[in-house]
Amino acid sequence: MSTAGKAIKCKAAVLWGVKQPFSIEEVEVAPPKAGEVRIKILATGICRTDDHPVSGAMTTKFPVIVGHEAAGIVESIGEGVTTVKPGDKVIPLFLPQCGKCSSCINPNGNLCVKADVTGKGVLSDGTTRFTCKGKPVYHFMNTSTFSEYTVVEESSVAKIDAAAPPEKVCLIGCGFSTGYGAAVKTAQVTPGSTCAVFGLGGVGLSVIMGCKAAGASRIIGIDLNKDKFDKAKSVGATECINPKDYTKPINEVLSEMTNNSVGYTFEVVGRLETMIDALASCHMSYGTSVVVGAPPSSKMLTYDPMLLFTGRTWKGCVFGGWKSKDDIPKLVSDFISKKFDLDQLITHVLPFNKVKEGFELLYKGESIRSVLLM
Ligand code: CND
Ligand code: ZN
Ligand code: ZN
Numbered sequence: 510m511s512t513a514g515k516a517i518k519c520k521a522a523v524l525w526g527v528k529q530p531f532s533i534e535e536v537e538v539a540p541p542k543a544g545e546v547r548i549k550i551l552a553t554g555i556c557r558t559d560d561h562p563v564s565g566a567m568t569t570k571f572p573v574i575v576g577h578e579a580a581g582i583v584e585s586i587g588e589g590v591t592t593v594k595p596g597d598k599v600i601p602l603f604l605p606q607c608g609k610c611s612s613c614i615n616p617n618g619n620l621c622v623k624a625d626v627t628g629k630g631v632l633s634d635g636t637t638r639f640t641c642k643g644k645p646v647y648h649f650m651n652t653s654t655f656s657e658y659t660v661v662e663e664s665s666v667a668k669i670d671a672a673a674p675p676e677k678v679c680l681i682g683c684g685f686s687t688g689y690g691a692a693v694k695t696a697q698v699t700p701g702s703t704c705a706v707f708g709l710g711g712v713g714l715s716v717i718m719g720c721k722a723a724g725a726s727r728i729i730g731i732d733l734n735k736d737k738f739d740k741a742k743s744v745g746a747t748e749c750i751n752p753k754d755y756t757k758p759i760n761e762v763l764s765e766m767t768n769n770s771v772g773y774t775f776e777v778v779g780r781l782e783t784m785i786d787a788l789a790s791c792h793m794s795y796g797t798s799v800v801v802g803a804p805p806s807s808k809m810l811t812y813d814p815m816l817l818f819t820g821r822t823w824k825g826c827v828f829g830g831w832k833s834k835d836d837i838p839k840l841v842s843d844f845i846s847k848k849f850d851l852d853q854l855i856t857h858v859l860p861f862n863k864v865k866e867g868f869e870l871l872y873k874g875e876s877i878r879s880v881l882l883m
Contacts, residue, residue, distance in 0.1 A: 519536060528565065549658055579679045583597045592668065604624050606621050606664055607622065624651070680878060686715075698723035704773040713730070
């Protein structure tokens with residue numbers, strides 16, 4: 510029996526407040542309104558950004574359904590939707606692409622005005638499509654993939670190759686693309702260069718994969734957890750260091766290690782201190798540093814402007830600089846034609862109801878990416 514046009518009751522991981530545990534609840538998912546798409550989620554990865562509403566690092570309205578790195582199948586569409594149809598395999602886009610705003614029109618922009626950067630938690634008409642125990646439940650980053658069904662706007666969904674394995678390509682919805690794009694698109698790492706990557710989680714390892722694909726000859730991984738080093742080397746790091754093993758500032762350590770030749774640095778942790786360390790670590794004249802880690806809400810940083818005056822370039826990127834709706838289908842095709850490997854990033858595969866265990870693995874530093882199967 511078709512579910513189109515009707516509310517669907519299904520399981521979702523609901524967060525009722527800051528520092529509360531994920532609670533698997535029965536939620537009601539309303540049918541898509543005009544311009545919206547209801548998706549049956551098949552697989553969703555756990556990214557550090559999903560923890561930010563839990564820790565309070567990111568402002569969100571509660572109750573909320575987080576999750577933003579997924580793959581699924583279109584269940585039904587609202588009036589006027591033309592770019593996807595029921596049965597299509599898709600990736601929800603936490604960074605939408607409306608195609609009309611100034612970022613979407615400019616070839617170098619990707620931060621679409623439809624992106625929910627302030628945590629509004631509602632769709633364009635100002636309401637939510639989820640209810641639990643009679644209360645509205647808010648959306649997260651236009652995606653809310655920790656649910657068996659979700660509703661997104663047409664600008665927040667990309668059709669992908671029907672042959673793509675959802676339990677792997679879900680990573681193209683955030684972690685892989687964010688890191689890989691930061692290297693190949695935002696920094697435009699050059700062949701033969703030296704790169705340093707701060708933070709060796711799923712996103713940092715994807716930066717390393719991008720640096721390697723761009724032909725960097727030295728890629729130095731930096732993390733406080735040395736258990737991350739083997740994986741970093743297997744995806745392309747040429748060496749790894751732990752700042753705790755040195756008394757000198759890390760920028761001096763890197764400068765000595767490389768005869769002062771670090772062309773590109775990437776902050777993939779999300780801490781103010783490492784953002785400055787990464788900036789200071791790239792070459793004073795020709796270096797480029799990219800902020801990839803999500804900055805904590807309402808925090809400011811102070812830095813010595815001499816770091817920029819001398820010639821460094823300081824950049825940031827959301828979703829690796831990709832234009833989501835255009836580029837995700839291409840990245841999926843590249844994965845299918847084996848241009849890169851996602852298996853190395855997936856350390857755990859768990860059933861959806863083990864979402865809490867998935868986050869425990871992240872907190873303990875034991876996982877790179879855990880993928881939840883619905
Ligand atoms: P994850 O938590 O898996 O990795 C972070 C790594 O940093 C861990 O290995 C830590 O041990 C390490 N670390 C912690 N503190 C330090 C430190 N002081 N120095 C060096 N290493 C340290 O996170 P992830 O890989 O899923 O995500 C990384 C960041 O990227 C995080 O801030 C997340 O919110 C952000 C992000 C950004 C975007 C974007 O579009 N720009 C998209 N998704 C995630
Ligand atoms: Zn736009
Ligand atoms: Zn993410």
